[in-house]
Amino acid sequence: MSKNALRYLESAIEGGRFGTARVREDRAVGRSFAEREVMRRTGNQPNSEFDEIASGDLDRPLFPPAMTTKRSKYRNAKCEYDGIKFDSKRERSRWFELIKQQDVGLISGLRRQVAFELIARQQRSDGSIERAVEYVADFTYRNSEGEFVVEDVKSAVTRKNKDYVIKRKLMLREHGITIQEVE
Structure with a gap:
């Protein structure tokens, strides 16, 4: 079997499907449901954390404060x-x-x-x-x-x-x- 036998044309993928298999686009992987809905309805990708880091917007913390600190076992405040x-x-x-x-x-x-x-x-x-x-x-x-x-x-x-x-x-x-x- 040759290498070319495994290739397929992009036109063979219609509506995100190839035969009976669903083909995912790379830009949808790792996105939340809400982000995928925005992409589906508008056709535009929503901003991600990486986009803000790459553009130099580092004025705010990457994670909300609730995620960075864990509450102590006995609720004491050091x-x-x-x-x-x-x-x-x-x-x-x-x-x-x-x-x-x-x-x-x-x-x-x-x-x-x-x-x-x-x-x-x-x-x-x-x-x-x-x-x-x-x-x-x-x-x-x-x-x-x-x-x-x-x-x-x-x-x-x-x-x-x-x-x-x-x-x-x-x-x-x-x-x-x-x-x-x-x-």
């Missing part, structure tokens, strides 16, 4: 104040309260994001390393009685998080520290 990043607005407001208490002298040694090792790093029998397990407290400080306090800002829902519950229990067992949960 925020920043004075170069310090906070996981939630509630955590930021608690930080302000603790700073005021430290300025007045009710607490001392206020620190943020303090890591506690709960389970040390271990080596498996095959020689690979199992990483250490850590708990990162939101705040640590000494109260007016001189007691060391570990505080975590938690909502009713995040208090039930399985990972947090296990780490809270390990903190008590390994370090003898009860985490104060502040809402």
